[in-house]
Amino acid sequence: xxxxxxxxxxxxxxxxxxxxxxxxxxxxxxxxxxxxxxxxxxxxxxxxxxxxxxxxxxxxxxxxxxxxxxxxxxxxxxxxxxxxxxxxxxxxxxxxxxxxxxxxxxxxxxxxxxxxxxxxxxxxxxxxxxxxxxxxxxxxxxxxxxxxxxxxxxxxxxxxxxxxxxxxxxxxxxxxxxxxxxx
Numbered sequence: 001x002x003x004x005x006x007x008x009x010x011x012x013x014x015x016x017x018x019x020x021x022x023x024x025x026x027x028x029x030x031x032x033x034x035x036x037x038x039x040x041x042x043x044x045x046x047x048x049x050x051x052x053x054x055x056x057x058x059x060x061x062x063x064x065x066x067x068x069x070x071x072x073x074x075x076x077x078x079x080x081x082x083x084x085x086x087x088x089x090x091x092x093x094x095x096x097x098x099x100x101x102x103x104x105x106x107x108x109x110x111x112x113x114x115x116x117x118x119x120x121x122x123x124x125x126x127x128x129x130x131x132x133x134x135x136x137x138x139x140x141x142x143x144x145x146x147x148x149x150x151x152x153x154x155x156x157x158x159x160x161x162x163x164x165x166x167x168x169x170x171x172x173x174x175x176x177x178x179x180x181x182x183x
Contacts, residue, residue, distance in 0.1 A: 003038045003052040004182035008102045009171025012053050014148045019082045020049075020056045022124060028058065032079055032122055035060050042179035044100045046138050048145030051101050053182070057082045059142035063135060070134045078129075083119035083143055086128070088112040095137045097151040102170060103177050105163050107155040111140045 006012050020028050031054060039047040039060060049058040059080045063073030091113040098106040114132045117139065121127050131139050141151060152160070152167060169175050173183040 001034050001037065002041045002180055003034050004180045005038065005042060005047075005051050005100045005177070006053055006182050007170050007173070007175070007177070008150065008152070008167055009173075010101075010183055012055065013050055013101060013145070013150065015050065015055050016148065017050060017055045017057050017146045020058055022081070022120065025124060028081060029122065031056070031058060032060065038180075042100050042177075046142040047100065048142045050145050050148075057146050059083065059139075059146065061135075061138045061142055063138060066134070072133070073135060076135055078139070079122040080117065080119040080139075080142075081121070081124070083117050083139075083146070085115050085143065086118050087116035087130075089114040093137075095134065097137070097141055099141070099151055100177075100179070101145075102150060102152055102167070103175055103181075105152065105166055105170075107152065107159050107163065109151050109154045111137060111154075115140060117143070 035047050035052060038052055045063055046061045049056045061078045063076035067074045089112045092110050093113045094108045094110050096106050097109045115136055116130045118128045
C-alpha cells in the first residue's frame with residue numbers, strides 16, 4: 001500500500017523513535033513492503049519509517065536508479081531494521097541533499113565520509129557493513145530521520161535563512177507534491 005509521506009512541520013518527523021520488535025516479523029515485513037511501494041511511487045532513493053508516520057527504527061535505501069551518476073550503485077538496495085552507527089570517519093565531505101519530506105529544497109550538508117553500521121536486514125539477519133561515497137550519504141540521511149533530524153537542520157545559517165520561507169510554506173501545507181503526502 002502506498003502511504004502518505006509526512007512533510008516538514010509534521011510532529012511525527014521529530015518524535016523519538018523506538019527499535020522495531022524483531023518478534024513482530026509479519027508487522028515489520030508489511031511495513032517494509034509498504035515503504036518500498038511508497039518510495040517507488042515517490043521516485044525517491046531512501047525512506048525512513050517516521051516519514052510514513054511510524055516511529056520505528058527502520059529505513060530503506062535504494063540507489064539503483066542513480067547509476068547514471070553513480071555506476072557503483074547498480075545493485076545498491078538495503079533494508080535496515082534497528083540500525084546503529086558503530087563507527088564513523090573523522091574525514092567529512094559535502095553533498096547536496098534533498099528529501100521527500102522537504103520537497104523542492106536542496107542544500108549542501110557536511111557528513112562523515114565513511115560509516116560502519118550494524119543492523120538487521122529484511123531476513124532478520126544481523127549485518128555489519130561499511131559505507132562510503134554516495135551510498136554512505138544516502139544511509140546517513142535516512143538514519144538522521146531516526147534521530148528526529150532533517151537535512152535542513154544541518155545547513156549553514158546563511159542557507160537556512162535563504163530557505164526559511166520555503167520551509168514555512170511546507171509546514172503550512174501550501175506546497176504541492178507529485179506523491180501522496182500529509183502535513
